[in-house]
Amino acid sequence: MKTKHTIRLKVVNTVGVMARITGLISQRGYNIDSIMSTPTEIPDIYSVHLVLTETEDKIEQISKQLNKLIDVVKVTDISHDKNYIVREFIMVKISTAKNRPDLLQLIGLFRAKVLDLASNYVVVSMTGSPRKIQRFIEAVQPFGIQELDRSGEFAVLDV
Amino acid sequence: MNGSQIVIDALKQEGIDTLFGYPGGVVIPLFDALFKEKELNVILNRHEQASVHAADGYARSTGKVGVALVTSGPGSTNAITGIATAKLDSVPIVVISGQVKNGFIGTDGFQEVDMSGMTRTISKHNYLVNDIADLPKIMKDAFYIARTGRPGPVSIDIPVDVLTAELKNYKYPEEVRLPGYKPTIEGNSKQIKKLAETIQKAEKPLFYTGGGIVAAGAEKELLAVVEKTNIPFVTTLMGLGTSDADHPLFLGMPGMHGRYAANHAMMQCDLLIAVGARFDDRVTGDLSRFATKATIAHIDIDPAEIGKNIQTEIPVVGDAKHVLKELGKTLKARPANGWCKAVTSWRDESPLTYSQKPGEALAPQYVIEKLSELSKDNAIIVTDVGQHQMFSALYYKHKGPRCFISSGGLGTMGFGLPAAMGAVLANPKRQVIAICGDGGFQMNIQELATCAINNIPVKALVINNQYLGMVRQWQELFWDKKYSKVCLKQTPNCPPECKGPNAKCPELYLPDFVKVAEANGVKGLRASTPDELIAMLKEGLAYKGPVVMECIVRQEENVYPMVPGGKPIDEMILGPEKEKA
Numbered sequence: 001m002k003t004k005h006t007i008r009l010k011v012v013n014t015v016g017v018m019a020r021i022t023g024l025i026s027q028r029g030y031n032i033d034s035i036m037s038t039p040t041e042i043p044d045i046y047s048v049h050l051v052l053t054e055t056e057d058k059i060e061q062i063s064k065q066l067n068k069l070i071d072v073v074k075v076t077d078i079s080h081d082k083n084y085i086v087r088e089f090i091m092v093k094i095s096t097a098k099n100r101p102d103l104l105q106l107i108g109l110f111r112a113k114v115l116d117l118a119s120n121y122v123v124v125s126m127t128g129s130p131r132k133i134q135r136f137i138e139a140v141q142p143f144g145i146q147e148l149d150r151s152g153e154f155a156v157l158d159v
Numbered sequence: 160m161n162g163s164q165i166v167i168d169a170l171k172q173e174g175i176d177t178l179f180g181y182p183g184g185v186v187i188p189l190f191d192a193l194f195k196e197k198e199l200n201v202i203l204n205r206h207e208q209a210s211v212h213a214a215d216g217y218a219r220s221t222g223k224v225g226v227a228l229v230t231s232g233p234g235s236t237n238a239i240t241g242i243a244t245a246k247l248d249s250v251p252i253v254v255i256s257g258q259v260k261n262g263f264i265g266t267d268g269f270q271e272v273d274m275s276g277m278t279r280t281i282s283k284h285n286y287l288v289n290d291i292a293d294l295p296k297i298m299k300d301a302f303y304i305a306r307t308g309r310p311g312p313v314s315i316d317i318p319v320d321v322l323t324a325e326l327k328n329y330k331y332p333e334e335v336r337l338p339g340y341k342p343t344i345e346g347n348s349k350q351i352k353k354l355a356e357t358i359q360k361a362e363k364p365l366f367y368t369g370g371g372i373v374a375a376g377a378e379k380e381l382l383a384v385v386e387k388t389n390i391p392f393v394t395t396l397m398g399l400g401t402s403d404a405d406h407p408l409f410l411g412m413p414g415m416h417g418r419y420a421a422n423h424a425m426m427q428c429d430l431l432i433a434v435g436a437r438f439d440d441r442v443t444g445d446l447s448r449f450a451t452k453a454t455i456a457h458i459d460i461d462p463a464e465i466g467k468n469i470q471t472e473i474p475v476v477g478d479a480k481h482v483l484k485e486l487g488k489t490l491k492a493r494p495a496n497g498w499c500k501a502v503t504s505w506r507d508e509s510p511l512t513y514s515q516k517p518g519e520a521l522a523p524q525y526v527i528e529k530l531s532e533l534s535k536d537n538a539i540i541v542t543d544v545g546q547h548q549m550f551s552a553l554y555y556k557h558k559g560p561r562c563f564i565s566s567g568g569l570g571t572m573g574f575g576l577p578a579a580m581g582a583v584l585a586n587p588k589r590q591v592i593a594i595c596g597d598g599g600f601q602m603n604i605q606e607l608a609t610c611a612i613n614n615i616p617v618k619a620l621v622i623n624n625q626y627l628g629m630v631r632q633w634q635e636l637f638w639d640k641k642y643s644k645v646c647l648k649q650t651p652n653c654p655p656e657c658k659g660p661n662a663k664c665p666e667l668y669l670p671d672f673v674k675v676a677e678a679n680g681v682k683g684l685r686a687s688t689p690d691e692l693i694a695m696l697k698e699g700l701a702y703k704g705p706v707v708m709e710c711i712v713r714q715e716e717n718v719y720p721m722v723p724g725g726k727p728i729d730e731m732i733l734g735p736e737k738e739k740a
Contacts (some may be wrong), residue, residue: 012339022281027280057466064463070284073339073558159586 003079004033005059006155009048009066010040010074017071021048024065030054034152036145045073049154076157088133089151091115091125095144103143110136123148129153160329162291162322163192166255169298171198172331175226177217177584178202179210183230184221184270185257185319195494202584202613205605207234209577211241212603214252216581218245219564219589220539222376224305225252225581231259232270235277235316238301240571242312243281247568248381248397249374251310252299254278260320261289264349274316283311291324294333299332308342309461310374342460346477346485354432354456354473355489361430361454363498364390367413367442370397370567371435371459371479378402378560380483381434387487389495391484391502393421395436395569400557408499410506415722416549422720422728428498432456435479438468439568444728458482511553512736513716517689522740523547523622526692530592530620533696538590539564539582543575543599546628549556549718551594573602578619580610590618590700604675610705611680618699619670621709624716632717635659637724660714676707687711 011017018037025032033051040047052059059077067075078084096103097120104122107114112126126136130153137148160168166189170178177200182190193201202309204210207229214225229238235256245252275287284304286297294317301313303474353377358364371393372381378401385392385408390587393413394401396426411418413425425431431453436442443449457465457475465474475482479704501695515525527550534540541564542548548565564582566574579593600621627645634642639657648668663700676683682702692710699708719734 015289016275016279019276023279057470061467062462064465064467068461068463070337070340 002053002055003020004051004053006078006084006153007050007052007059007063007066008076008078009050010075011046011048012071013039013046014071017046018048019135020069020071021066023052024069025050025062028062028065029057030062036152036154044084049152051153057084060124069094074155078155078157084155085158086130086153086155088153089125089127090133090137091123091149092137092140092145093121093123093147094140095121095146098143103140106139110139112136161188161192161325162294163189163318164290165294165326165329166298166317166322167192167196167199168329169295169302169331170226172297173224173302175224176200178226178228179204179213179217179581180205180228181210181230181234183234184233184320185255185259186228186230186234188220188319188322189228189255189257195204200584201228202580202609204577206603207237207699208240208573209580209603209606211238211252211254211578212244212571212574213581213584214254215241215245215574216564216578217252217539218250218252218560218581219248219578219584219644220582221585222374222561223251223585224302225250225603227252227254229254229256230270231257231274232272234270235272235274239277239281239526241279242314244566244569244571244574245312246281246283248566249310249370251305252312253305254312254314256314256316257322258288258316258318261318262320263510264318274314276590278314281312282314283309285314285316287316288318289322291326294321294326295329296332300335300337304340308340309371312486322538341412343462343476343482344460344478346458346475346482348485349366349367350475351482351485352489354458354475355471355486356728357430357454357456357489358388358432359493362496363428364388364432365424365428365502366390366392367395367425367431367433367436367455368392368398368401369395369434369436372401373435373560375435375460375479376560377435377478377480377483380480380487382406382486384483384490387492388490389493389499391424391499391688393417393425395439395442396552396565398436399563400560403484403558407503410502412552414439414728415440415444415596415724416553416720417508417722417728418511418553418720419720419731419733420502420504422722422731423505424502426727426729428453430454432458434483435460437464442728443453443468444722444726444730448727472611477654514736515689519688521687521689521692521710523550523624523710523712523716524554525689526620526622526710526712527551527594529692529696530594531555533700534592535590538562538592539566539579540581541575541579541591541593543595544572544622545595545596545599546632546716546718547594547596548620549629550622553718558651572599575599576603576606576617576619579619580606580615583615583617591616591698592620594620594622596628597621597625598627600672601670607679607681607707608678614704616703616707618702619707621707622712622723623668623672623709623711624714626714627667628716629718631715635715635717636721672707672709681708683709685709685711
C-alpha cells in the first residue's frame with residue numbers, strides 16, 4: 001500500500017547535489033510530491049525534505065540509494081502513518097468580489113494571517129497540518145483563488 | 160604548481176603507473192605536462208571508449224584503480240560507454256576529462272558537453288572542478304571513493320583554465336574527510352551469529368556468490384566456509400574463477416545460460432546465502448517464481464543491494480572477506496549431507512554437451528575447450544559480449560580470481576580487445592587472451608594498431624560465425640527464425656525473408672580479419688577445422704607479439720543450456736545433444 005513519507009536528508013551543499021537527488025529518484029522511476037532545500041545551523045550542510053507517496057519497500061530502497069550518494073550525510077524516513085509533526089506553509093490571493101465579510105470571517109476562523117487587503121482581493125498566509133491546509137483551500141475555493149503557492153510539506157519525528 | 164602538474168603528481172601519489180588516453184584541445188596543458196614524464200606510461204588509444212575499457216581491464220585484472228584521460232565534448236561522450244560498463248560491474252576507475260574554461264561553461268562552447276550531468280547516473284561519484292584550490296582534495300577523494308566500499312568509476316571534469324592555473328603551497332592531502340561516505344566493512348556480529356545458526360539448521364543450504372567475492376579478495380574465506388560445512392555453491396559470471404572449475408562443491412554458473420545443477424539447486428534450496436551478488440534478472444529469471452522455498456540471506460557491502468530485488472530475511476552489511484572470516488569462525492564443521500550429495504550428483508550427471516567430429520566445421524564450444532587446454536594456467540581471459548562470452552564462461556576451466564574478465568552488467572560489445580590491452584599492461588608477464596565474436600571485435604578493432612605499435616601482446620581469438628550470434632539465437636528460438644539484420648554477410652541482393660545460411664549466400668565475408676590484422680602490424684592466423692585449430696592455437700599462443708586467431712565456426716550453433724526470458728530458471732532448454740540422449 002502506498003503511503004505518504006517525508007524523507008529528510010542532511011546534505012553537503014555542493015554544486016549539483018539537488019540534481020543528484022532528483023536525478024536518482026527519477027532514474028529509479030519514482031515521483032516526487034514536493035521537495036524543499038534549506039540551510040541548517042551548520043555551514044555547508046543543508047536540509048532537504050522530500051515528500052513521496054510510495055510503498056514501504058520502495059521507500060526503503062529509495063532511502064538506501066539516497067544514502068549511497070557521497071554528498072548525502074544522513075537520511076531519515078518519516079512515515080506519515082507514524083508519530084510525526086508535519087507542517088506546510090501557504091500564501092494565497094483570494095478575490096473579495098463575491099462576499100467579503102464571509103471570506104474574512106473564514107480567514108479568522110482558520111487563524112490565517114492577512115498580509116494585504118486590497119479593494120478586490122485579499123492576500124493571506126497560513127501554516128498548518130496538511131489536513132487543515134486542505135480544508136482551508138476547499139473553504140475559500142468558491143470565493144475565487146487567484147494565486148496559490150505552497151511550500152511543500154516538512155516534518156519532524158515526534159518521539 | 161599548475162593544475163596539470165597537480166593532476167600528474169596526484170596520479171603518482173596514488174601509485175598509478177599507466178594511463179590510457181587521447182588528447183584534444185582543452186587537455187593540451189595536461190599532455191604538455193606529460194611530455195617528458197618518465198614514471199607514467201601513457202598509452203595513446205585510437206578511440207576514447209577503448210581508453211576507458213583499457214583502464215577497466217587494468218583495474219579488473221589487478222584490483223588497482225585504472226585511469227583514463229580524455230578531452231571535452233566528443234572525447235567525453237566517447238568515454239561514457241566505458242564509464243557505464245565499469246559502473247554496472249563495480250570496477251574502480253578514475254576518468255579525467257577536460258572541459259571548456261570556467262567562463263565558457265553553459266555557453267555551448269566548442270566541444271562543450273555537460274560531463275558531470277552525463278555521468279551523474281553512470282558513475283559512483285563525479286566532480287566538476289571549478290577552482291584550482293579544490294583540485295588536490297578532489298583528486299584524493301576520487302581515488303578513495305573509486306577503490307573503497309563497493310568500487311566504481313569516478314569522473315573528474317577539469318576546465319582548461321584550472322589545468323593552467325597556479326596553486327601556491329600545493330600539498331597532496333594525506334587524509335580523506337567525507338562526512339557522507341563511510342562504507343561498512345565489519346558485519347554486525349549479531350547478524351553473523353543469526354546467519355550461522357540458520358545455516359546450522361538448514362537442510363538444503365546453498366551459497367550464491369558473485370563479483371563481490373573477487374572485489375573483496377574473499378576467495379579463501381569463502382572456500383574455508385563451504386569446505387568446513389560442505390555446503391555447495393554457485394558463482395555468477397562476475398565471480399567465475401572464485402574457485403577452480405572442478406572444485407567438488409562448485410555447481411557452476413547459474414542463470415539464463417547457467418548449468419543444470421546450479422539452476423535446480425537455486426530453485427530447491429531451503430537457505431540461499433548470497434555473497435556479493437545482486438539477484439540480477441539474468442541470474443534469477445522470473446523473480447516471483449525464484450527460490451520460493453528458500454530463506455534468503457544476503458551479505459553485501461552495499462546496503463542498497465539488500466532487499467532491492469528480493470525480500471531478504473537475514474541481511475548482513477559488510478565486506479565479504481570480513482564477514483566470511485567471522486562466519487567461518489562461528490560455524491561448526493558438518494559432513495556432506497544428502498542434499499550436498501544430491502546436487503553434486505546432478506552436476507556430475509549433466510555435463511555440457513555439443514558435437515564435434517574431425518574434419519567437420521568447428522564448434523565454438525570445442526574452440527573454447529581446446530583453448531582452455533592449451534593456454535597457460537595463469538592466463539587472463541577477457542571476453543567481449545555475446546554467444547562466445549557464454550561459451551567462454553561455460554567451457555573454459557577457470558583457474559583463479561581475476562582471471563576471467565567480462566562485461567556482465569552492461570553487456571558492452573567492443574569491450575574485449577581494449578580491456579585485454581589494459582590487462583596486459585597491468586600483468587606484463589602473463590598470457591592475456593581476448594575472446595571476441597566477429598561482431599564485437601569490429602567495435603574496437605582500431606586498437607589492433609595500438610597493440611602493434613606499443614607491442615602489447617594481446618592474443619585475440621575471434622570466434623567468427625558471420626552472425627550477431629546471440630540475437631540470431633533469440634530470433635531462431637523466439638522470433639520464428641526471422642533473422643533480421645544479424646547476418647554480417649547480408650547484401651542488398653539477399654532475399655529479405657532469409658531464414659538462415661543456404662546455397663545462395665554470398666561467399667565474401669568482410670572484413671578479412673587476417674588481412675586487417677596484418678594491415679595493423681599484428682600477426683593474423685585462421686582455422687576452420689579441428690586440426691587447423693590446434694595448430695593455430697599452438698602457434699598463436701607461443702607468438703611473442705599481438706596476434707589475431709580467427710576461427711571460422713558453425714554458423715547456427717546455439718548456447719545451451721538456456722532459460723527463455725521471463726521464465727523460472729529451472730525451465731531450461733538443454734539443447735539438441737541432451738534431447739538426443
